[in-house]
Amino acid sequence: MERRLTAILAADVVGYSTLMGEDEVGTLERLKSCRRELIDPAIKEFRGRMIKLMGDGALVEFASVVDAVQCAAAIQRRMAVRDQDTSDSRHIRFRIGVNLGDVIVEENDIYGDGVNIAARLESMAEPGGVCISGTAFDHAVHKVDVGFASLGGQRLKNIADPVRAYRLLLDPAASGKVVDAPHRPGSRVMILASVAALAFAVLAGIFAWHKFSAPLRPSVAVLPFANLGGDPGQDYFADGITEDLITDLTKLSGLDVIARNSVFAYKDKPAALADVASDLGVRFVVEGSVRRTGEQIRLNAQLIDTATGDNLWANRFDRGMAGVFAVQDEMSGEIAKALGMQPSAAESEHMARPPTENLEAYDFYLRAEQTARTGRRDGLREALTLYDKTEELDPAFAEAFAADAATTVYIWRASFNDILQSAPARKRAYEKASRALQLDPDLSSPYAILGVMQVVDRRYEEAIASAEQAVALGPGDAETQIALGYVQLYAGNHAEAAAAVDMALRLDPSLSAVNREVAGLVFLVQGNNGKAVATLERACDDAPAVGDFRITLAAAYARAGRLPDAKAAIIEGLRLMPTPGYDSLSSWRLAGAQYRNARDSGLIIDALQQAGLPEWPFGFTGDERNRLKGQEIVSLVLGHTLQGQLEPGHQPAILQIGKDGKAAFRSTTRLVTETVYVNRDLLCEQSENMFGRPDCGPVYKRSDDASNGYSFANSSKVFHFAVVK
Template sequence: MERRLTAILAVDVVGYSRLMGEDEVGTLARLKECRSEVVDPTIAEFHGRIIKLMGDGALVEFASVVDAVQCAAAIQRKMAEREQGLPEARRIRFRIGVNLGDIIVEGDDIYGDGVNIAARLESQAEPGGICISGTAFDHAVHKADVGFENHGEQRLKNITDPVRVYGVLLDPSKAGKVASPGRRRPRWPIVAAAVAAFVIALAATVLAWQWPRTPHRPSVAVLPFANLSGDPGQDYLAEGITEDLITDLARLSGLDVIAGNSVSAHEGKPPVLADIRRELGVNFLVEGSVRPSGNQIRINAQLIDTASGDHVWADRFDRRAADMFSVQDEMRKEIVAALDIEPSAVEAERMARPPTANFEAYDYFLRGEQAARTGRPPGLREALDFYAKAAALDPSFAAAFAADARTAVYIWRNAFDDVLQAAPARKRAYESAGRALQLNPDLSLPYAMLAILQNVDGRFEESIESAKRAVALGPGDVEARVALGYVYLFDGRFPEAAAAIETALRLDPNLSPIDRQIAGIVFFFDGDNERAIASLERAHDDAPGVGNILISLGAAYARAGRIADARAAVTQGLRFFPNDDSIAGVKMGWAHFRNEQNLETLISALRQAGLPEWPYGFTGEERDRLKGEEITGLVIGHTLRGLAEPGARPAVMQIGKDGQTAFRSTVQFITETVFVNQDLLCEQSENVFGRADCGPVFRRKGEPPFTFVNSRVVFHFSPAD
């Protein structure tokens, strides 16, 4: 670990958020000019080195503390002259802090109390002013063309010992002088402060009667750790360490943790703390890096206060790669301690449990997680293979089974039959989730996946209990919150579903498109059309090629009375998936509503939006429909030949007398059971969640003379025997 004594200058923009809120484009342009014309040239003039740039500030290192103080003074004088003609509210002004102290050097970055004190001093400075530490003053007094005012010893946040603080006097007439010690003038007159204190106390008393007391909860986001190995093939390791840390922290009931999906937007670029605080609403940010090298691994991490930019904690871990789990455990404990959170005994035990003792199995698991994050069939297929390898190497690796269950559920819900057919995907999901809970009953993810499986199977009470258990085990687990919203939705408990989704959105403002679609549908049923439309529009923006999101959006538009927009959305959605998007398809895919009337609410809105009754826009006349006995005599025990939509592809349907059936076309082969229910012909297979897919048979003009239609097929046929 390299250490050195150096001078640190910390600078930030006063009222940055307000300036950006009033004129984002203009403020950015003016700040860019200030940097290029004032700040950067002045830093270069005094031999400074810019360590880090933030949207509202910078950290600069100097070999000489006199140069640092001279640079700070020159910047403030030039800025005062430059902004003089502007209205007060539009002026760009800086606060600057300077410290001489010991720092830790890591690559191009620096850490330690030397840095933290400089940042704290900057926050003590007046707008347009400078504060320096006693160590900096001792070297710069009488050597810089400024004066100083002694502010005495000050207690700075998260700094153990008091620090001597001096204000810098920029007036040339004060150069070389040191003003006598004195108390800093309060910003409010004493009487006004007393009155304000009374008003605040009174307000607090009133509010105490109106609102339940809730302690302040810290919140944190974990930036994706950087891979410093130079080998992109090691990215999965950095991603895995990031996800493991998020998962561990999310187990703490006293901490809100933003999901990695939302934080990923800031990956690969210097963190702009003001943006992160505004977009994610977090108090703290964790950032770090991973550098694997042979059998060794180095992890750097730091915890930053997003309001002040202070480094609350920083450390570096050099270990053997085989000691990865102990490093992660140590890092997590230090971060939790720095956040001043006391885990319960149960939480501490859960977090301390390593996922596996087999590093090779863990490596396969991390590769699987990287592949699964693509959401694409090739990646999902690869992920299942990696999880299987991890489980084979360590049959007690519960997290690998849980991840396998999550991936199988995703494949099943999205009907990725080219990865895994519906029946084996469902079976694998149930088995993997069950195995994960046998091995580690404290994992939240398997319960969340079981909740979805049980809900679709109509086991409503069990699904709600599973989802609640998932949330209890992982208060910060976004998947658990979405699963709870999902099962409440289909149970008809819409306010509870909306509350679960709102929590998920707070933990992950950038939900995945599929989860944001669920959010939109929850708000639709909860009667909040505005939020439903906003959620579904955002889901469509994030995944413009997913047609069923547009169909859901069409329903929300129709419910809000925006019929033209509803029809436009449905028309656009049908261009993507004309076979899946029909009233019949929605009835099949959404049949697990506990109350059938809720499904009718959705169907009614979709009919208003112009969604066709059958796939591919097929329509049939009621007078041409066959009765049940006619259908039985026509199809049962016969081979049907004809053409399947779209594109009139040749197809054959061989139906035995017992209903056992094989359907073949140029692109599909399905084995199933066929039967007649009243005046409908029904197909029963493991597809579409194992539900019977029933539809009418129509006479048609021309050849072939009959058409069978249901949620997935339009088959024009004639009996071949």
């Protein structure tokens, strides 16, 4: 049995039986003509699908509730001016109901309460009018050129719970208005019922006051603003409005704001606001639309209390492009006021500060952010280029420098040396974060970045202090919470790490795959294997082309006792690497040196070993019978030049080593100055790369090489060489 969420339009002819009784042939001809010339074209225009025609009505399905409401309004407006010279007694008029609801699909028909509610609303509509449900209203308000009159909660036949209903105001002068319908005088019974309802409402209000005036913080989700301009190329602008509003609201210390990743899961996907509230764990929802025409913008927005269905605030802004950031400031201030919040002077000043005056820079910034969130190495590389363009266009764009630093520090801590070598990545991250703080000392993200870098440097207490400062400046920012979780993970504070990532997941149930990997590691080290598996599986689902996440998932599978799944994840992860096979236990050991407690990194490495991750890159193994001892390595390499090829692909490379161990390694893609030395039976390279840590590995005599060749492997390379001088 298939189910889906869909928009349903139900229509019927007013007084059909009477019309047929008076003029059966004429009524049928007029009705057929009406369908052929008006109704069918309108359904096609708004991308509807006719489910079935009855003698006096129709049932139509739409993928978009906005399209369904627009179609209903168009039909009724066109019908109002059709056949005006026909006598009123013969005039065909429709009632229309529209609902957004769950339906059961069987062959070409649909069933269920979603359809029944549309039919009941149709019967409530006035002749020539349209009645829609609250779920339809929630998605259509401010997105269609009609007004709405609230009819309150309605008891509908065979529907268990009251349904919010709205009447469309089709007069163009009412477009954009949302009004309460006038109360109709009722009987004594209705008055008594109203008194009882009022008493119940008072009790409910007392309960709600106690519930929501308790120390619980208000929570809000800002849904992606719809782009009504008709140009998909302007989506970035509507997205930017949404993201900046989220950013401004997170600056309010008493408000929990759902992060960008989670709300953008609803972009272009109709969903009932009650479901959104339940899924995201919020009471309040902001939604709106943006229309950009040349240098003019029109922005509509509303704030809805999902517990009651009430519109707490709504406004429309018509401005020139130069005033776009002033509109955002005004909007965030009005929403804060509607939520009963009084921003501090510092919060108000920070909210009023535009991120940039340069819209071209803003465009590059948005594209960089979108690309960086993928976690793909090619995406990360492209993001750095886009940030460079942003900063060149606006050297005072603090948020761009902070985002650049965040992406760079991820590249650095993940040892993605094929994107940016460790030393320049570290330098870039520090410089960008410092510049961001110079431009805006109240930004939280640079402190989070600093905390991550300090923990990698094993400066644990400083790292915790920096991450806590980030959270203090941005308590409602999921990124700062995940940074605190990362720092506490490597500092060995498992409970604190779990609390931080739980808060991050609360603020952003759809965490980016990059951040979800951090959460999965926290749960893994904490010993919550089931939660680790679920979290890391979601990261892989969200970023199916990123091999690194599958390697981490393999460790979780192994810890959960799912070895076949773990081995399969290793195979798939290595296949997805940009350079297939470029991951190994040796690289995890080197990166694991940042854990304060060796047992934490050991737990992960043991799991990966069980899963079948090779010891060295590209699955290299040497014959232990041909492995060189320490003194043999010293005699072979110190003071000599080694020339050969790198795996994979036999890329030419050369390693020149002085007698004092000062060395330079060159290939077609790398140039590194370093120190080379021998530690026991291992050859070690140490440079500013790889966090400044020694990267050591064995040297083997190649028994299959007649030219006295050797092989050297560590976490970053497999080098087949011969001594040339």
